[in-house]
Amino acid sequence: GDSVTQMEGPVTLSEEAFLTINCTYTATGYPSLFWYVQYPGEGLQLLLKATKADDKGSNKGFEATYRKETTSFHLEKGSVQVSDSAVYFCALKKSQAGTALIFGKGTTLSVSS
């Protein structure tokens, strides 16, 4: 079945460090790919998305490129801030409208000043 695999956390970085969170997926067809972020005590918020191969999603300094050849959607940020501390979820969605998201297990990021 379809699935998403994320790197195990927690990831601990100093402010201004470079961030990479790896995400790979298994799916038939051409899914859309998403990164969601969950701040402490809150629900999930969409961070960025990509809907086809080679698309790059970006938001708030975060980027991820949809790589069909490696079935990956790694999240990167050049310089993290303390406020980026959160749990990050990679997810996929089949192309049909209204189908549910399939999530990875989440990666906790902790950034210290």
Added chain:
Amino acid sequence: DAGVIQSPRHEVTEMGQEVTLRCKPISGHDYLFWYRQTMMRGLELLIYFNNNVPIDDSGMPEDRFSAKMPNASFSTLKIQPSEPRDSAVYFCASITAGGLYNEQFFGPGTRLTVL
């Protein structure tokens, strides 16, 4: 827009009691999803509705769980009887079918603790 609204935000109950979680989706959204989040299993889809009709309930763990959507603006997830292993954060999310790649909007979640 107020976003997806869930209540209560926190619920503590004793084993064997009935628990009802509530969700109000964003107005105009056609789909409503219930997810459960635990440390062990991460985020799991429990059930989802389209136009108030349950479409896929294969993620509902067992008969103790039931969900209803009596109208477009309200859904409930009920656990009866509750067990300690049901302790988790339960999220509701909604989406409009207007675009294939639209964002699912999540509520803040209900943190359930069953003692």
